[in-house]
Amino acid sequence: MTNVTLDPATRGRLRFSFEFFPPKSPDAEDQLWTTVSELASWNPDFVSVTYGAGGTTQAPTLSTVTRLIEETPLRTASHLTCVGATREEVNAVVERFRVSGCRRFVALRGDPPSGVGSAYRPHPGGYENAADLVAGLKAIDPDFDISVSAYPEKHPESRDQDADIDMLALKAANGADRALTQFFFDNDLFCRYLDRVRARGVSIPVVPGIMLIQNITQLKRFAGLCGASVPAWLEARFEGTENNPALRDATACDLAAQQIAELARRGVQEFHLYTMNKANLVNGTLERLGYRRILPMHLCAA
Numbered sequence: 001m002t003n004v005t006l007d008p009a010t011r012g013r014l015r016f017s018f019e020f021f022p023p024k025s026p027d028a029e030d031q032l033w034t035t036v037s038e039l040a041s042w043n044p045d046f047v048s049v050t051y052g053a054g055g056t057t058q059a060p061t062l063s064t065v066t067r068l069i070e071e072t073p074l075r076t077a078s079h080l081t082c083v084g085a086t087r088e089e090v091n092a093v094v095e096r097f098r099v100s101g102c103r104r105f106v107a108l109r110g111d112p113p114s115g116v117g118s119a120y121r122p123h124p125g126g127y128e129n130a131a132d133l134v135a136g137l138k139a140i141d142p143d144f145d146i147s148v149s150a151y152p153e154k155h156p157e158s159r160d161q162d163a164d165i166d167m168l169a170l171k172a173a174n175g176a177d178r179a180l181t182q183f184f185f186d187n188d189l190f191c192r193y194l195d196r197v198r199a200r201g202v203s204i205p206v207v208p209g210i211m212l213i214q215n216i217t218q219l220k221r222f223a224g225l226c227g228a229s230v231p232a233w234l235e236a237r238f239e240g241t242e243n244n245p246a247l248r249d250a251t252a253c254d255l256a257a258q259q260i261a262e263l264a265r266r267g268v269q270e271f272h273l274y275t276m277n278k279a280n281l282v283n284g285t286l287e288r289l290g291y292r293r294i295l296p297m298h299l300c301a302a
């Protein structure tokens, strides 16, 4: 195990949020709740639950968020997209989440049903884009806590990085509390992006999204769709792990811990972990950084 232990002062300053996706089967549901009960002991800043493309997981997202709010002490955010729906339809969804106790959202435009890269057209009578959705959410309740997306390598549909950062500036101006980035593996690239964001006058926290790599082949396919690059050196680190899940997971944890440690040394204090609903990847990453988990009572007794 690679040791990238941080000095105690730095370690004490870092804050983490965890992203989950809603389960698609009873087995996946069991796995998610085991994961949640293990990860709660890290006391994350907040957790978030994704919203299937075009709202396809609206019901499982709502039930997952509701259960997190009712059964755990975790501050819980729901992802929400506005693609393919009128304002009234989106607002009705927001109301369902609000009634369940949810006051935190990750506000997104989303992708058209035909997939990433196909031309996006706002729904007639719908929110124009994510910035418009942020304004709509703040109009419903100014106290909603709202995260938005950010793209260190620019969104594939953006004309250029300036256009991309203009959109982030609009989201911040409309009331976004923080941005969570798409995953990236080159910390220099993130720091250059952050410099440009700050130079544009955007002052909200920009929290790096850290991918815990479960499957390098799937990651490359997904990265291709969302405009993130996967460096050759990173791919090379997974060579020979195809039939060795333990080595593959250890490699994923080493990489994530190294990335976090290096960003922390550059002054970054908040991190959003794409958990892939896998507790062992989060545990392995945080343990490499020198954190120790306080086991929940039922796990201590086991």
Ligand code: FAD
Pocket (backbone or CB within 6 Å): 049, 050, 051, 052, 053, 054, 055, 079, 080, 081, 106, 107, 108, 109, 110, 111, 116, 120, 121, 129, 130, 131, 148, 149, 150, 155, 156, 157, 158, 159, 163, 164, 165, 167, 168, 180, 181, 182, 209, 226
């Ligand atoms: P926006 O912020 O509105 O736009 C992104 C960029 O694309 C803008 O900067 C802008 O420059 C450019 N752009 C937007 N529209 C146009 C246009 N019409 N023409 C030209 N350029 C344009 N998707 C889901 O379905 N569910 C999720 O739960 C989910 N969670 C996510 C969480 C994070 C942290 C991130 C980074 C992404 C997530 N996504 C999710 C993916 C997201 O929905 C897609 O990337 C989508 O394509 C853009 O949504 P957005 O809110 O980032 O868009």
